[in-house]
C-alpha cells in the first residue's frame with residue numbers, strides 16, 4: 001500500500017519533470033536536456049569546448065591527409081625526374097602510393113592533353129599514363 005503510493009508519487013514527479021519549463025532542446029554534443037536561453041546549443045561549457053575542439057581537429061586531420069598525399073606524390077614525381085624518367089603508367093605509380101586525384105594545379109591547354117601540377121612539377125596524363133613530367137622553373 002505504502003509502496004504503491006510512493007510509486008504513484010514518483011510517476012507524478014516524472015510527469016512534472018518532463019514538463020519543466022525552460023527545457024527547450026538537447027545538447028548537440030551529448031544529447032543532454034538544455035535549459036535557459038532558447039538559442040543555447042550545448043548543455044555546458046565543457047560540451048561546447050569539446051564540440052568545437054573536435055570540429056577543428058577534424059578539419060586539421062583532413063588537411064593533413066591531403067598534404068601527406070601531395071607530399072607522397074611530389075616525392076615520387078621528383079624521384080622520377082632525378083632518374084630521368086618522363087613517363088610512367090599510373091598503375092605503377094599508384095602501386096607505390098601515388099594518388100592521381102591530389103594535385104595543386106590544373107590547366108587546360110590548347111594541345112591534346114591537359115596539364116596537372118604538384119607544386120613546381122608539371123605533367124600531362126591520359127587515363128593510364130603520366131607523361132611529360134617536368135619541373136616548372138619559377139622566377
Ligand SMILES: [Zn+2]
Nearest residue numbers: 027030043047
Ligand atoms: Zn552536452
